[in-house]
Amino acid sequence: MKIARFSRIGFILAAAGSAVGLGNIWKFPYIAGESGGGAFVLIYLVTVLLIGFSILISEMLIGYMGRKDGVSSFESLAPKHKNIWKFAGFQSVTGLFIMTFYSVVIGWILHYIVTSTTSLPSSIQEAESTFTTMLYSDISTQLFYHTLVFLIITYILTKGIKGGIQRLNLLLMPTLMIIILGMFAYATTLDAFSQSLEFMFAPKWDKIDSGVFITAIGHAFFTLSLGMGAILTYSASMPKNSNLVQNAIWITLLDTVIAIIAGLMLFTFLYEYGSSPAKGPGLVFISLPTVFFEMGIIGNFFAILFFIALAFAGLTSAVSLVEPMIEYFIDRFKWSRLRASVSMGLFFYLFGIVALLSNTDAYKELLSFGSRNFFDWMDHIATSIMLPLAGLVMALFIGFAVEKQRVESIVKHQFGVVAFKVWYFSLRYITPVAMILLLLSLLEII
Numbered sequence: 256m257k258i259a260r261f262s263r264i265g266f267i268l269a270a271a272g273s274a275v276g277l278g279n280i281w282k283f284p285y286i287a288g289e290s291g292g293g294a295f296v297l298i299y300l301v302t303v304l305l306i307g308f309s310i311l312i313s314e315m316l317i318g319y320m321g322r323k324d325g326v327s328s329f330e331s332l333a334p335k336h337k338n339i340w341k342f343a344g345f346q347s348v349t350g351l352f353i354m355t356f357y358s359v360v361i362g363w364i365l366h367y368i369v370t371s372t373t374s375l376p377s378s379i380q381e382a383e384s385t386f387t388t389m390l391y392s393d394i395s396t397q398l399f400y401h402t403l404v405f406l407i408i409t410y411i412l413t414k415g416i417k418g419g420i421q422r423l424n425l426l427l428m429p430t431l432m433i434i435i436l437g438m439f440a441y442a443t444t445l446d447a448f449s450q451s452l453e454f455m456f457a458p459k460w461d462k463i464d465s466g467v468f469i470t471a472i473g474h475a476f477f478t479l480s481l482g483m484g485a486i487l488t489y490s491a492s493m494p495k496n497s498n499l500v501q502n503a504i505w506i507t508l509l510d511t512v513i514a515i516i517a518g519l520m521l522f523t524f525l526y527e528y529g530s531s532p533a534k535g536p537g538l539v540f541i542s543l544p545t546v547f548f549e550m551g552i553i554g555n556f557f558a559i560l561f562f563i564a565l566a567f568a569g570l571t572s573a574v575s576l577v578e579p580m581i582e583y584f585i586d587r588f589k590w591s592r593l594r595a596s597v598s599m600g601l602f603f604y605l606f607g608i609v610a611l612l613s614n615t616d617a618y619k620e621l622l623s624f625g626s627r628n629f630f631d632w633m634d635h636i637a638t639s640i641m642l643p644l645a646g647l648v649m650a651l652f653i654g655f656a657v658e659k660q661r662v663e664s665i666v667k668h669q670f671g672v673v674a675f676k677v678w679y680f681s682l683r684y685i686t687p688v689a690m691i692l693l694l695l696s697l698l699e700i701i
C-alpha cells in the first residue's frame with residue numbers, strides 16, 4: 256500500500272508531464288510533416304481517442320486497483336492460478352531501455368540551451384555541421400551532459416513521489432506551458448500562421464496510405480506514455496476516490512493540445528523563414544536553430560526558451576521512465592528508495608554511455624549489430640516491440656481477464672453507461688486488432 260500519494264492536481268500534472276515529452280515537441284511535428292499534414296493529424300486524433308485513450312484508462316485501472324509496482328499489481332488482479340499475467344508487469348523494464356537514449360537526447364538539448372546564449376548557425380549547412388560534429392565526434396561534450404542528466408534525474412528520484420516527482424512537475428509543467436503558449440501567441444501574429452494552419456488541418460487525402468495509419472497508431476501510443484508501466488506506476492499513487500475518466504481526459508487533452516500548438520508554432524516559424532516542414536528528425540536540432548538565427552535578436556531569446564521547454568518536457572518524461580523499476584525493487588525486494596534510485600540511475604547511465612558512443616565515428620563499428628547501432632536498437636526494441644506488446648496485453652487483461660464487474664464498479668459511473676460500452680468494446684476488439692496490426696507492420700511482417 257502506498258503511503259505518499261499524489262494530490263489530485265499533482266497526479267494530473269505528473270501523468271501529463273510523462274505524456275508531454277520529446278514526442279510532442281520534437282517527434283509529432285516532423286512525422287506530421289513527413290506524412291503530409293492535415294489528413295495525418297485527423298487520423299492521429301481519432302486513434303488517440305479510440306485506441307490511446309482506451310489503453311490509458313486500462314493502464315490507470317491496473318495501477319489504481321493494484322496499488323503496487325507493475326508486477327505485483329498484475330499479480331494481485333489476475334484470476335487465481337493464472338499468474339503468468341504477472342509477467343506483463345515486466346513492461347517496466349522498457350523504461351530503462353528508452354532511458355539509455357532519452358537521456359542522451361536530453362543532454363543534447365541542455366547543450367543547445369547553452370550554445371544558444373552565444374551563437375546560432377547562420378545557414379542550414381552550418382547548423383547541420385554543428386549538430387553532426389557533436390553527434391559523431393564530440394564525445395566529451397555529450398558525456399558531460401549525459402552525466403548531468405543522470406545526476407539531475409537520480410537526485411529527483413531519490414526524493415520520491417511527493418517530494419521529487421510531484422514537485423518537479425508542479426514547477427516544470429506550468430513553466431513549459433507558459434513558454435509554449437507565449438511562443439505560439441507570437442507565431443499567430445506572423446503572416447505564415449495561416450499557411451501553418453492550412454498545413455496542419457487541411458486534409459490531403461492522397462498522401463494517406465496504410466503506413467500513415469500505422470504511424471498514427473504507434474505515435475498515439477508513444478505520446479500518451481503507454482505500455483511501460485509509467486502511467487500504471489503513477490496511478491498506484493493516485494489519491495483515493497479519484498475519477499479516472501476525468502483524469503484521463505485531462506492527460507489526453509494536455510498532451511494533444513501541446514502537440515498541436517507546438518506543431519503550429521514550429522511550422523509557422525519554418526514557413527515564415529523559408530524552410531519546409533518535411534525535415535525529419537533534424538527539424539529541431541538543424542532547421543529550427545537556423546530559423547531562430549533569421550529572427551535576429553529575439554531569435555536567441557526564443558531559442559533559449561524553446562530548448563528550456565524541450566528540456567523540461569524531456570525531464571518530466573524521464574523520471575516516469577525510471578520510476579516503475581524503482582518501485583519494483585522497493586516493493587518486491589524491500590530496497591531503500593536511495594538504493595533503488597541510484598542503481599536504476601547507474602543502469603541507464605552506463606548503458607546510455609554505450610548508446611552515446613555507438614553514434615560516434617570512433618566506436619560506431621564496434622557498437623553496431625546487424626543493421627543498427629546500439630542507440631537505434633534500444634529505440635527500436637522498445638518502441639516497436641515492447642510498447643505495443645504491452646498495450647495489447649493490457650487491453651486483453653482488462654477486457655477479458657479481470658472480471659467485468661470489478662472494472663464496472665470503478666469506471667462505469669465515471670464514464671456513463673453508453674461511453675462505458677463503447678470503451679469496453681474498443682478495448683476488447685478494436686484495440687487488440689490495431690495493436691496486432693501495428694506489431695506486424697513494425698516488425699516488417701506486413
Ligand code: PFF
Nearest residue numbers: 274276277278478480485572
Ligand atoms: N510520452 C513521451 C513523449 O511523448 O515524449 C514519451 C514517453 C515517456 C513514453 C514515458 C513512455 C513513457 F513511459
Ligand code: NA
Nearest residue numbers: 274276278478
Ligand atoms: Na507525448
